[in-house]
Amino acid sequence: MFTESTRRILLGATILAGLAGTAGATTYMRGNDGNPETLDQHKTSTVAEANILRDLYEGLVVYDRAGHVIPGVATEWTISEDGTVYTFTLRDDAKWSNGDPVTAGDFVYSLRRIMTPETGAKYANILYPIKNAEAVNKGELPPEEMGVAALDDRTLEITLAAPTPYFLELLTHQTGLPVHPASVQAHGSDFVQPENMVSNGAYTLKSNTLNDRIVLAKNPEFHDAANVAIDEVHFLPFEDRATCVRGWEAGEVHSCSDLPAEDIERLRAEHGDAVHVVPYLGTYYYALNHEDEFLSDPDVRRALSMAIDREFLAEEIFQGTMAPAISFVPPGIGNYDGSPEVDYFSMSMLDREDMAAEILAAKGVTPETPHTLELMYNTSENHKNAATAIADMWSNLGVNVEFNVRDASAHYAHLRDRGDFDVARAGWIGDYSDPQNFLFMVESDNDGFNYARYDNPDYDALMDRAAVTTDLAERAALLNQAEAIFMRDLPFIPLLYYTSRSLVSPNLSGWEDNIQNVHPTRFLSLSE
Amino acid sequence: MLIYALRRLLGAIPTLFIIVTAAFFMMRLAPGGPFDQERTLEATVMANLNATFGLDKPLWQQYAIYLGNLFQGDMGPSFIYRDKRVHEILAEGLPVSVQLGASALLLAFVLGTALGTVAALRQNSRVDYAVIAVATFGITVPNFVVAPVLSLVFAVMLGWLPAQGWGDWRQMILPVIALALPQVAVIARLIRGAMIEALRSDHVRTARAYGLPARMVVAKHALRAAILPAISYLGPAAAALLTGSIVVEQVFNLPGIGRYFVQGALNRDYTLVMGTVVIVAVFVVVFNLLVDLAYALLDPRVRYD
Secondary structure, eight states: HHHHHHHHHHHHHHHHHHHHHHHTTTTTEESSSOOOOOOOOOTTOSSHHHHHHHHHOOOSSOOTTTTTTSSEEEEEEEEEEEEEEEEEOOOOOOOOOOSOOOHHHHHHHHHHHHSSSGGGGGTGGGTTTTHHHHHTTSSOOOOOGGSEEETTTEEEEEEEESOOOTTHHHHSSSOOOOOOHHHHHHHHHGSSSTTOOOOOEEEEEEEEEETTTEEEOOOTTTTGGGGOOSEEEHHHHHEEEEHHHHHHEEEEEOOOSSOOOOGGGHHHHHHGEEEEEEEEEEEEEEEETTSSSSSSSSHHHHHHTTTHHHHHHIIIITSSEEEOOOSOOOOOSSOOOOOOOOOGGGOOOOHHHHHHHHHHHHHHSSSSSSSEEEEEESOOHHHHHHHHHHHHHHHHHTEEEEEEEEHHHHHHHHHTTTOOOOOEEEEEOSSSSTHHHHHHGGGOOOOTOOOOOOOHHHHHHHHHHHHHOOOHHHHHHHHHHHHHHHHHHHEEEEEEEEEEEEEEEETTEEOOOTTOHHHHHHGEEEEE | OOHHHHHHHHHHHHOOOHHHHOOOOOHHHHHOTTTSSOOOOOHHHHHHHHHHHTTTTTTHHHHHHHHHHHHHOOOOBOSSSSSSSSSHHHHHHHHHHHHHHHHHHHHHHHHHHHHHHHHHHTTTTTHHHHHHHHHHHHHHSSSHHHHHHHIIIIISSSSSOOOOOSSHHHHHHHHHHHHHHHHHHHHHHHHHHHHHHHSSSSHHHHHHTOOOOHHHIIIIIIIIHHHHHHHHHHHHHHHHHOOOHHHHHHHTOOOOOOOOHHHHHTTTTTHHHHHHHHHHHHHHHHHHHHHHHHHHHTTTTTTOO
8 A cells, every 4th residue: 555655656746747847948937925825816915915916917007017007907097186086998908818808897896896795805995995895895885885887898987985196006906906707706716726717917827736836827818918928937935035045046946035134145245136125115113002101201202212223223133134214104105205304313323322311311211220111022033133132222221121022923913902012013014105004004093003002183184184185295295294293203113114125037137126026027028 | 453453543533532622722722813914904804804714603613613524524714825725735735745754754764774783783883883973963953954955055056956846856855865864863773772682682692593694684583673663763753754844845845734833823824723733643643553553563472462
C-alpha cells in the first residue's frame, strides 16, 4: 500500500513538472504579498487581492501605470451641478471573457450584490457614499432602493447621498469591479472558481492553488487585448519576504511586492535601480487615549510627540523603509495642497527634547518623579523595536513605559471593544487617495477608528463642511484646517509614513512608481 | 493482530472526540476573532459577517453545528480563505506535505541507519566521531538557519537548484534535505546506541559463535534489535513530518499544510485550526498503531493475541 501511494505521488509530481515546463516566454512570475483571502471582488479587503483583481476585471474607471484615474469600462462621464449624480457612458466594445457584452445592468447588479447583507462584504462601507447604500447594507432597505440605475445598456447613473469629490477615486477600489451576473446566479459563491469565473479585464483566471500560485491567462475578448504584451501571469504568494528575494536573485521571480528591511542596503548595493522604495499612502501612528487623565492634557500630548526622534525611527529601526512623519495625511495624496506645518518639526532634536522636558517638568513630571504609561502594540519585531526606542526617548522626560503586547487579532479586538489603554500602536493605509480617508478616523462619531475617543465639535464641523464642499480648492483648505487642529490636539501621534518596496527585474518594463503602488500587468511587458 | 488493530482504532474515536471538543473551546477562549484586523471593520459589516458565518449564535449551537458537519466529512468554511472550505484547503495542501515528509522520512531513515550502524561498528574511531559530530550539528542547528542557507548556497550562489516554489521535482530536493537533516541526526544517534548494545548481546554473540559471516550477523541479528528504538521514535516523528513544517514551507514557499497551524491560530480561523488539529490527531493515532504493529513483526518477543 505504501509503494502504491508513493507511485501515485511520484506520478503526480511528474505531471506537475510537465505542466510547469509548458510555460511560454512571456510568463510573468509576479511575487505577491501573500494569499488572497478571496477572489470575490465583493468580499475582498487586502492589497494582495487588489493586485490580482485589477488584472482580472475592469471597473468603470481604472488606474494607469502612473496611478492616475483613466477611463475603464466607462469612456466618459458627467457630474451634475450639485455633485451628486454621476452619469457614465460605457464603451460599446467592452466584453466578458465568454463574449457577453458588459452592460450598465451588470454594474447595477454588482453594486446591489455588495450591499446585500448576506454577501458579507468586508469593504462594503467604501461605497456607502452611494445613496441608500448604508441602509441596504444594514438590511433596512431592499437593494433596489440604492442610487444606481441603468438608463440603457450603455448608460449607468449613480446617485450619491452627498457630493463626494473623491468618488471616482473610490471606484478604482476593487469593490467597484463588476461581477458577471449570469455566473453568480448559476454558481453562487463558487463563481470565483477557475472553471466558473467569467471576467472582463485583461486576464482570465486559469488556476488558483492556495500558497502555491494563481495563474492568469490573457483574455482575448478584452477590448485592448492588442496592447496587452504579457500572455500569462503567475501570482506567487510570499509570506516570507526573504524567500521572494532569493527567488528573484535566482531568476525565478520577476518582481517582489515587499522586501525585508534588513536586506535593503545590500540589495541597493548589488542591484541598484531594481530596488524601488517609494512613498506610500499610509501612516504609522500611536493613538493616545483622550479619556486618560494624564493624556487629556494637550501640553502633555504635545511634549510626547515633540520628544520622538522620527529620523532615528525611520533610519535606524526601519532601515530607511519608512519616512519620518510630520503630518497625519501622507504627502503626495490627491485633492490636497499639502499638510499644515507644525512649529517644532523645524527645531533641532536637542531643542525639542529640552522643550518637552520643560513642559512636563511644569506638570510635575521629571525623571525623579516619573509618570507611567502603558504602551500597547501588536506582536512584530519592528513594532517592538520602535516601541523600545520611543520608551527610551520618553524616559528622558520622566515618562516610564510599560509594554502590553498581544497578537494582531487580540490587539485590534481590544481597541474595537473600547478596552482600556493609554497609548496604542496602529497603522492606516488609505483606501483611496484623498485626505478625508485619513482625517475621518477621529471624527467623534467614528466608532470603529477613533481609538483616541477624540471629541472636538470644531473638528467635526470642519469635516462636515468639507463633506459638502464641491470646490476642490476650498475643500482642500477646509481639510487643511482640520488637520491643523488634529496636529494641535494629537488624537494620534503620527510617527512614520509607509513606503512601498519592490524589487523589479530589468527585463520588466512599464513599471512606474506611484503612491498607490498599483502596477496593472496589462501595461507591463517582459523581455528576455 | 487484526482484531488488536481494530480495537485500537475504535478506541481512538473517544480520544479524537475529546481532542476536537477541547480544541474547539480553547480556540474560542483566545481574545479577538477572525474579523479583527489592522483595518477595523464597520459595525454593520461586522454584524453581517458574523451572521454569515453563524458567529452570532450561542457557542454551544456553533459547536453542535460543527460536530454535525464534521461527521459528514465537512470541516466547514474557512473564515479567512472565503472561496474554499477547510477540507478543500487541506486536500490541496496535504499531498504536498505528505510527499515532502515521506521523502524526508525515507532519506532520514536510510541515511540515519547507515551512519549509526557504521559508527557503532567502528566505535571510538574517527568515523564514529565524525558521525557524532554530524549528528550533533544536525540536532543543534535549527531549520530556520539550515533552510535559508541551503537555498542561498545551492540556488542563489551556485544556481544548481530552484530557490523556491513547487511543481518540479528539482524544487523538492532542498526542502527534503532541510527536513531530513535533523531526523538523520536523531536516527543515527539512536541506531548507534542501540547497535552497540545489540552487538554485545547474547544472541549476537551466539550467532558469532556459530561462525556466521560478520555481515550477516550485523544485518540480520544485530540491526533487527537495534532498529526498534528508532522505530518507536519514527511514529510521532512521521506524524509531525507528514503534516508539514511551517519553517520549511515558508522558506521555500511550498503549498503544504504546516503553515496553517500557526497562521490559522493567529488569524483566528477557527475552522482551519480545527481541521489541522483533526489531521494531526489522526496521524498520531495511526502512526502509534503502526509502530506497535511493526514491533510485532520485528521483535519476536512481542505478540498481540
